[in-house]
Amino acid sequence: MSKRKAKDAQLPVGECITELQRILRERLCHQQLPDKPEGVEAQHKHLLELLKRTAVHGESNSVLIVGPRGAGKTMLLKCVLRDLLEEKEIQKNLLQVHLNGLLQTDDRIALKEITRQLHLENVVGDKVFGSFAENLAFLLEALKKGDRSSSRPVLFILDEFDLFAHHKNQTLLYNLFDVSQSAQAPIAVIGITCRLDVLELLEKRVKSRFSHRQIHLLSSLTFDQYLDQVQTQLGLPDDFPDTVFAEDWNDSIKTLCEDKSVEEVLQRHFNSSKDFRSMQMLLMLCLSRVSVAKPAIKPADLLEASRLCFGDAKANMLHGLSILELCLIIAMKHLNDVYEGEPFNLQMVHNEFKKFLQRKSSSMYNFDQPVVMKAFEHLQQLELIRLADGSSAKQQREYQLMRLMVDNSQIMEALQKYPQCPTDVKQWAMSAFG
Template identity: 45%
Template sequence: MCPETKFRHHVNERLHVMNLVKRTVEIGESNSVLLVGPRGSGKTTLVNSVLKELSALKSFKDNAIIVNLHGLVHTDDRLALKDLTRQMQLENVVEDKVFGTFAENLSFLLDCLKSGDKHRSKPVIFILDEFDLFCEHHNQTLLYNLFDVAQSAQVPICVVGISCRLDVMELLEKRVKSRFSHRQIFLFPGDTSSSEQSMSAFDDRLELFRDLLSLPDDENVNKVEQQYDDCTIDPQFGSMWNDYIKSLITNVTMVNLLKRMYHIDVSERSFRNFLAVAVSTLSEKHQKLEVNDFVEASKIFSQDDKLLILEGLSILEMCLIIAMKQETEIYDGEPLNFEAIYNRYMKFANQNSSVQSVQKPVIMKAFEHKILLPIGNTNTKFEKEYQYYKFTLTSQQVIEAVKNYSGLPTEVSQWASSSI
């Protein structure tokens, strides 16, 4: 349940953040950067893994100060400044001093970090989680002053903002934006457009399953026992347990369950929560994780949001989704456009007299759906009919939605389940 320092994927993005922080500490270069991506994409984990790796270096550990601020906790600049002072261990220096402005206060705090020769100042790494919430603070004073210090290079600081808002730059006031470096790093879940990549990503998930549920091997068992005085692992039991966990990832029922859950939610956070529920079933009377324990645990996490989106669709919309499913299966996950789906739907409609004829603009309107992800050029000048999209549902999800659809014509149901 402690994923905050072990990071997988996004190698280049991690290297970029690592270099920025390193340059602040080693050569006194000030930087600011925004890490942007959907929830669960690993933004906070990436930052924490970088800081953990750098903290192993003596030069970083002895010199750098890390200040963590969180938009949900530090709801105004007064709270942020108070905690900033605490984390920089400068409460005694500030004591009862009264400052006119936020800028004077921050400037005083940073000056306090300067060493005896008045030239060298301790570098400070500011981590601002839920960065978009800081944009709601009065006049964005905190952000303005941090970016101003970073830009003017008064003292070496690195400001790392973390946000799930893709439009976060639009939330910055003009004067704040002018002092920001405009450096943004985007993290998105891995592209699984081809079946080969998808299989590779799922193999990673199986590997993660094995890693998280295995007990420490001979090399690491001593470290665990030192860390937790009351934890002793019998080597024979550890070996048997690990062999059993390995056997689970070859169990067909188990693999299919994990595959289904992976299609619903690829985030590692949800996966860890799912495993925690399964592990919580262990007791002295129940000392082995059975496949059924995972099946039961999965029921909490298997609520498929995409299937909820499909509830209440018109028959025409459902037909287009079936056409998308067929197109995706034939072309092995390749992107699709309106023209291809329109032709496939019309071919089906012409062969079945029970399907009402509908005009093309109506079909076009029904085609525009949340389950489609635009790919490439989304310029308005680009003709809609030829804009490419990625279909985000699996064949199984479409079949499930068809089963749940009451009153769907038989021909449409048969079309959905027919093999290509």
């Protein structure tokens, strides 16, 4: 087939949409790494050199990558590791241990995870160690090569680094930094955190063993760059099987980004968060509406996706409450208005509810005390109410002081959307006094 014919070859729309969905979902859901990270070239170079010194020359290092959520800290590290592991020798020799402060909540769990990731469960067996340091030293010793002279370099990547600082005595951090400083084994400790004051959390003995190297990532993205990124994220590559479809799609995306209403939606997202993941979530919601019957993203799709992204989770939760639970929330709203936000207890809420029943003289909402108590507990489980500061969980249930975690506007919005909400309940909520 000639080149011209190959270029003009068109696939059925269904196949094009399937391939489009595959490419874009991989990019948006699996957070495909860019070929070259933009705007962080200096940080990329610095980190790559640092890790190369550990991987090639066996030099120990420690470094913190600091920046707000969504600034690209993990993306930067993954790009550096990808570039580092391009060399076969490094790939064969380098070991990685990934820990996360949200998962490894104490040093015992962290040590177990280190052992598992280094595949040393059989080596450790049933051995009993006197201390954490002894155990870690044994693990690193076990990584020595056949001639026992040189150890394999290990990268310790600590995500949510600040949470490790809350571990008892900061034993894990102390020992890792101690090993990296004393050159017992070639290791690099890389911490990822969004807390700028993270060094203040470290104990003196831990801080003295840390190299104090920090790589800062701050989002300097402008709105024009943000728009370009949206276009790039939704664009199809040049090697797409059907060039005509790809060109049409890319033109439609360009037109979409120039639409005034779309620009306003994206400006709102940009102002609330420059986080790439929230942008990808928005675009993913748009992409899910693309089908053979509708092979393009329209401004209305983006508006709907934005509405879902900015949806108030607490207000949505109120839609699923029973009438009794909704009445208790309204009673709490009136107590908040009367007592200017002071905490309340179940007894006060129940009395407020009874006042409403007496006025309506309706037997429809008559519930026994245990049923009301159960509804109150359910609201607490949903975290729509919580114990007030200083109130004890040991107190008798009826007298525990609580606070309402939704405001009046959220309650009123939920009432408008509540399916078949009784008129008298709506009127009670709207009345100035309970």
